[in-house]
Amino acid sequence: MSPLIVLLATTAGLLAVAAWWFRPILESVAADLQAMPPRRRAVTPGLADPDCGIGATLMAAAAQGTATAAKPAGGTAGGSAPAPKRPKRKKPTGPDRRSFLRTGIFLGTGGVLGAFGAASIGFLWPRLGAGAFGAAIDLGPEADVLASIDDGGGRFEFPSGRLYMVRYDAAKDPDGQYADITGDASVMAIYQKCVHLGCRVPWCDSSRWFECPCHGSRYNRWGEYEFGPAPRGLDRFPVTLENGNVFVDTATVITGPARTAGVLGEPAAGPNCN
Numbered sequence: 001m002s003p004l005i006v007l008l009a010t011t012a013g014l015l016a017v018a019a020w021w022f023r024p025i026l027e028s029v030a031a032d033l034q035a036m037p038p039r040r041r042a043v044t045p046g047l048a049d050p051d052c053g054i055g056a057t058l059m060a061a062a063a064q065g066t067a068t069a070a071k072p073a074g075g076t077a078g079g080s081a082p083a084p085k086r087p088k089r090k091k092p093t094g095p096d097r098r099s100f101l102r103t104g105i106f107l108g109t110g111g112v113l114g115a116f117g118a119a120s121i122g123f124l125w126p127r128l129g130a131g132a133f134g135a136a137i138d139l140g141p142e143a144d145v146l147a148s149i150d151d152g153g154g155r156f157e158f159p160s161g162r163l164y165m166v167r168y169d170a171a172k173d174p175d176g177q178y179a180d181i182t183g184d185a186s187v188m189a190i191y192q193k194c195v196h197l198g199c200r201v202p203w204c205d206s207s208r209w210f211e212c213p214c215h216g217s218r219y220n221r222w223g224e225y226e227f228g229p230a231p232r233g234l235d236r237f238p239v240t241l242e243n244g245n246v247f248v249d250t251a252t253v254i255t256g257p258a259r260t261a262g263v264l265g266e267p268a269a270g271p272n273c274n
């Protein structure tokens with residue numbers, strides 16, 4: 001499945017979860033707002049603002065009530081005056097400002113959380129495209145890989161697979177210690193990650209060894225332990241030959257040989273780099 005489809009599905013899922021999560025809150029807010037009586041401004045006739053339309057209406061009504069109460073006939077002087085009629089408020093249509101803002105905040109928060117989750121998953125998702133670390137990598141014809149190793153002075157670096165390719169000579173490995181990880185190929189794939197604390201181990205041209213700059217571990221051309229705090233030789237990946245092409249399975253890391261392996265038995269070709 002394409003990572004893009006996975007991301008889109010994840011985002012849609014997160015938004016659906018956010019909507020489901022906030023639904024009771026939104027419903028209760030909507031119910032509260034519906035049950036809430038319309039806001040009224042407390043107006044006393046004495047304090048009413050005569051410039052305001054409603055104030056003027058109320059003051060006129062109050063004055064009329066006082067006049068009616070003062071009449072000697074046709075009513076009781078101390079009786080209650082008929083309540084002034086208030087102008088009817090227009091019922092607002094559609095969502096009010098408060099519920100609109102709350103809904104907007106909830107949906108915005110859900111959207112941001114969904115986008116953040118999708119971005120995090122996208123960042124952490126392993127890139128399993130062809131030729132990348134974590135997948136089976138086709139390096140092409142074995143003759144081309146061998147030529148690249150010779151051109152590189154003894155190793156061919158494939159950065160996106162985080163590996164080195166080196167020549168493997170079965171005659172130098174009579175016990176077949178590495179035969180099962182090289183298949184029938186004349187090459188071996190070595191993981192670039194130092195087995196001490198994980199630094200990337202570069203190649204040293206002068207010694208023709210792999211030498212870690214972090215704490216000084218050194219490994220020979222076959223990635224076997226030679227010196228330093230590393231607990232073993234470099235890890236490696238299995239190699240197979242298919243129709244003459246070299247395939248390296250970088251999803252399978254094979255633990256490197258013990259410190260004492262030393263199968264290659266080659267001293268450093270020159271001064272060490274670290």
Ligand code: FES
Pocket residue numbers: 194195196197198199212213214215216217228229230
């Ligand atoms: S990480 Fe390589 S020697 Fe420590």
